[in-house]
């Protein structure tokens with residue numbers, strides 16, 4: 475009888491204690507069982523481009539002369555990779571968008587009380603699971619993935635936020651700064667043995683956060699010459715970076731590329747709410763492990779975009795924004811970020827993009 479009572483007390487105590495363990499500790503400290511895909515990783519490294527505030531239609535549509543504003547990305551869609559729409563959730567802000575993409579979950583809206591700047595809770599991320607991540611971009615975005623990371627393996631390079639004139643006269647500088655720094659970085663890696671061996675490791679990530687479009691969209695609206703010209707510049711510099719990667723790694727075919735955005739922008743230059751102009755973002759993926767374009771004679775979508783963008787013959791693969799984290803984890807063979815919302819439906823959407831026997 476006493477034994478039974480003691481046992482009962484013990485069980486209650488364990489249950490009681492577990493509440494504190496579940497709710498009040500960081501998942502980074504008390505890890506759940508890491509989840510891998512059972513597939514061998516096709517890529518050794520991943521390059522993630524996030525064009526902040528880029529609408530899907532602004533990237534995919536043709537201009538008045540029938541030309542693409544992003545000819546390089548369009549050639550990828552037609553000849554090399556997979557494309558579609560990444561559906562974001564409200565609030566369509568930079569921070570929750572990046573958390574969904576890189577950590578794989580939709581952040582607690584209570585983060586809004588902290589201005590979307592500080593972590594309400596610590597969370598795991600693709601960058602934390604990587605061997606090394608190097609990231610370039612806004613000081614408002616990069617630190618949130620470096621701060622919670624265990625160990626010294628997530629590196630950030632930001633322009634000085636205090637210099638208010640930076641990018642004020644021409645927001646595309648926010649993007650060209652990033653591309654220039656990435657080029658300098660690889661140039662330095664050629665002459666630095668320890669950096670050279672680090673960038674040649676597997677499970678490494680390079681993250682290029684491009685704030686120019688968001689800034690131009692707010693200042694001039696997405697229909698402006700400034701916003702549209704900024705897309706051209708980004709496309710052109712992405713092309714240059716891709717060829718630099720291929721050259722640096724001797725065309726080893728082990729680099730995967732992802733191009734997307736964190737949220738869109740309304741016609742009047744705002745974001746935060748749930749209008750399709752804000753929630754529909756582009757997703758273009760190519761390189762190691764990604765399926766080649768699939769030509770189709772017919773495909774069913776509720777919207778009219780395929781015709782409008784003249785992309786009806788190339789299979790469109792839509793995802794939810796938080797699917798991008800497990801997709802990237804599968805490509806380089808690291809565990810899914812511990813907080814990511816991985817279910818069977820998400821795995822199916824990832825599998826339709828990955829190049830594997832089905």
Ligand SMILES: [Zn+2]
Nearest residue numbers: 526527568736
């Ligand atoms: Zn943003």
